[in-house]
Amino acid sequence: xxxxxxxxxxxxxxxxxxxxxxxxxxxxxxxxxxxxxxxxxxxxxxxxxxxxxxxxxxxxxxxxxxxxxxxxxxxxxxxxxxxxxxxxxxxxxxxxxxxxxxxxxxxxxxxxxxxxxxxxxxxxxxxxxxxxxxxxxxxxxxxxxxxxxxxxxxxxxxxxxxxxxxxxxxxxxxxxxxxxxxxxxxxxxxxxxxxxxxxxxxxxxxxxxxxxxxxxxxxxxxxxxxxxxxxxxxxxxxxxxxxxxxxxxxxxxxxxxxxxxxxxxxxxxxxxx
Amino acid sequence: xxxxxxxxxxxxxxxxxxxxxxxxxxxxxxxxxxxxxxxxxxxxxxxxxxxxxxxxxxxxxxxxxxxxxxxxxxxxxxxxxxxxxxxxxxxxxxxxxxxxxxxxxxxxxxxxxxxxxxxxxxxxxxxxxxxxxxxxxxxxxxxxxxxxxxxxxxxxxxxxxxxxxxxxxxxxxxxxxxxxxxxxxxxxxxxxxxxxxxxxxxxxxxxxxxxxxxxxxxxxxxxxxxxxxxxxxxxxxxxxxxxxxxxxxxxxxx
Numbered sequence: 001x002x003x004x005x006x007x008x009x010x011x012x013x014x015x016x017x018x019x020x021x022x023x024x025x026x027x028x029x030x031x032x033x034x035x036x037x038x039x040x041x042x043x044x045x046x047x048x049x050x051x052x053x054x055x056x057x058x059x060x061x062x063x064x065x066x067x068x069x070x071x072x073x074x075x076x077x078x079x080x081x082x083x084x085x086x087x088x089x090x091x092x093x094x095x096x097x098x099x100x101x102x103x104x105x106x107x108x109x110x111x112x113x114x115x116x117x118x119x120x121x122x123x124x125x126x127x128x129x130x131x132x133x134x135x136x137x138x139x140x141x142x143x144x145x146x147x148x149x150x151x152x153x154x155x156x157x158x159x160x161x162x163x164x165x166x167x168x169x170x171x172x173x174x175x176x177x178x179x180x181x182x183x184x185x186x187x188x189x190x191x192x193x194x195x196x197x198x199x200x201x202x203x204x205x206x207x208x209x210x211x212x213x214x215x216x217x218x219x220x221x222x223x224x225x226x227x228x229x230x231x232x233x234x235x236x237x238x239x240x241x242x243x244x245x246x247x248x249x250x251x252x253x254x255x256x257x258x259x260x261x262x263x264x265x266x267x268x269x270x271x272x273x
Numbered sequence: 274x275x276x277x278x279x280x281x282x283x284x285x286x287x288x289x290x291x292x293x294x295x296x297x298x299x300x301x302x303x304x305x306x307x308x309x310x311x312x313x314x315x316x317x318x319x320x321x322x323x324x325x326x327x328x329x330x331x332x333x334x335x336x337x338x339x340x341x342x343x344x345x346x347x348x349x350x351x352x353x354x355x356x357x358x359x360x361x362x363x364x365x366x367x368x369x370x371x372x373x374x375x376x377x378x379x380x381x382x383x384x385x386x387x388x389x390x391x392x393x394x395x396x397x398x399x400x401x402x403x404x405x406x407x408x409x410x411x412x413x414x415x416x417x418x419x420x421x422x423x424x425x426x427x428x429x430x431x432x433x434x435x436x437x438x439x440x441x442x443x444x445x446x447x448x449x450x451x452x453x454x455x456x457x458x459x460x461x462x463x464x465x466x467x468x469x470x471x472x473x474x475x476x477x478x479x480x481x482x483x484x485x486x487x488x489x490x491x492x493x494x495x496x497x498x499x500x501x502x503x504x505x506x507x508x509x510x511x512x513x514x515x516x517x518x519x520x521x522x523x524x525x526x527x
Contacts, residue, residue, distance in 0.1 A: 089493035164494040185393040186475025201376040
C-alpha cells in the first residue's frame with residue numbers, strides 16, 4: 001500500500017499533464033522526426049530526456065514492454081514510461097477518439113491502419129516483431145488436446161479471440177488454412193482475456209500468442225501446430241502525431257528497436273529481425 | 274443553487290443527446306436489421322426478464338425477512354446483501370467464476386457429478402445479471418415493507434387469516450408499488466449488465482453476447498454499429514421506465 005500511493009499520484013499527474021500538453025501539441029509538429037532513422041540504437045549518450053512517455057500497446061506486449069519500460073527508466077531517470085495495454089483495436093479506437101499518447105504499438109497492421117488512415121501517426125509505422133499463435137491448455141491438458149483439429153470438437157470448451165481483435169483475425173486465418181471450422185464457446189475481447197480463461201481452467205483450450213503462453217508458464221501449457229505459420233502477426237509501432245513528449249518517446253522507440261530491446265522481445269517469445 | 278442544478282441536469286442529459294445526434298440515421302435501418310442486433314437484443318431481453326423473475330421469487334422473501342423478522346446478525350445479513358450493489362461488476366464476475374466455474378467451489382461438483390458447466394451458457398448470463406440486480410429489488414421491497422402500515426396485517430391476523438394468506442392478500446397489495454419499482458430497477462440493471470457477464474459468461478453471438486457486450490465489441494471496429502446498438506438499448510430502457518412510470522409515481526406518493 002505504501003508503494004501504491006505515490007504511483008497513483010504520479011499516474012494522475014501524468015494523465016493531467018498529457019491532457020494539458022495535448023492541447024499545444026499541434027504547434028510543435030514542425031520539428032517532426034519523420035525522416036530520422038528509427039533503427040539507431042544508442043540513447044545513453046543523448047542529453048537526458050524528461051517527463052512522461054505514454055505508450056499504448058497491444059495486450060500481448062504487456063510483459064516485454066513493462067520490462068523494457070523499467071530498463072529505459074533505469075537509464076533515463078528523468079523519464080516515466082506509462083503503459084496502457086489492451087486490445088489493439090480498442091487502443092486504436094481510443095487514439096482516434098483523442099486519447100493522449102506518445103507511441104502506439106499494435107498487434108496487426110489492420111489496427112495500425114485505423115490510426116495512420118486518420119492521419120494521427122508521425123511517419124511510417126515500423127514492424128518490430130512478429131508473433132505466432134500457439135494452443136494454450138491448462139496445466140496437465142485435461143481436455144487431451146493434440147492439435148488444431150480438436151478445436152472443431154463441440155464437446156470441448158474452447159475460447160477464441162473475437163475476430164474484431166488481431167488474435168481472433170489471426171486465428172481465423174489459421175483455421176482457414178487448416179480447413180477447420182472451430183466450435184468455440186466464447187469469443188473473448190482480447191488475447192489476455194482468452195488466456196485467463198485457460199489459466200482458470202474454465203476452457204480446455206484457447207488460441208493465443210506463443211508469448212502469452214510463455215508469460216503464464218506456471219499454469220498454462222503450449223502446444224505448437226503447423227498451421228501457425230499461415231497466421232503470423234506483424235507488430236507495427238509508430239510515434240503519434242499529437243505526442244506530447246515526442247523526443248523522449250522517440251528515444252524509447254529507439255530503445256525498443258535497439259539490439260538489447262529486441263533481445264528482451266525475443267526472450268518473451270517474439271520473432272525478431 | 275440554480276447553476277449547479279442546471280449543470281447537473283446538463284451533465285446527465287447531454288451525453289444521451291450526443292448519442293442521439295451522432296447516430297447514423299441514414300444507415301440505421303441497415304444496422305438495426307444486421308446480423309448483430311437481433312440475436313443480442315433478444316438475448317438481452319430474455320435474460321434480463323429471467324433475472325428479474327428470479328429476483329422477485331427469491332428477493333421478495335429475503336426483503337420480508339429483513340424487514341419483519343428479528344434474528345441475531347440481521348444487520349450483518351442486510352449489509353452483505355447490499356455488497357453486490359457497490360461491488361465492481363467485474364469483481365462479481367470473478368467471484369462467480371470462483372464459485373460456479375468448472376474448477377469453482379461448487380462448480381467442480383456440478384461438473385463432476387452432473388456434467389453441468391455453467392460458464393459460457395445463457396444460464397451464466399442470467400446468474401450474473403441476477404447477482405448484480407437482486408440487491409436493487411431487495412432494498413426497494415424492504416423499504417416498502419417498512420413503510421407499510423402493519424396494523425392491516427395485525428387486523429387480518431386477528432380475523433383468522435393465516436400468515437401466508439395475510440402476506441398474499443394484505444401485505445403484497447400494500448407494497449405492490451414498491452415491488453414494481455424494485456422490479457423495474459432490477460430489470461434495467463440486468464439489461465445493462467456488462468462486467469460480470471463478460472467475465473463469467475464470456476461472449477458468444479446468440480448465447481452470451483448481450484447488447485452491452487455487443488456495443489463494447491462493435492466500438493472497436495465499427496463505431497456506427499456501436500452507436501446504433503446503444504440507441505436501441507437507450508430506447509428499450511426509456512420504454513421500460515415510461516411504461517411503468519405512472520405506477521412508480523403512485524408508489525412514491527402513497
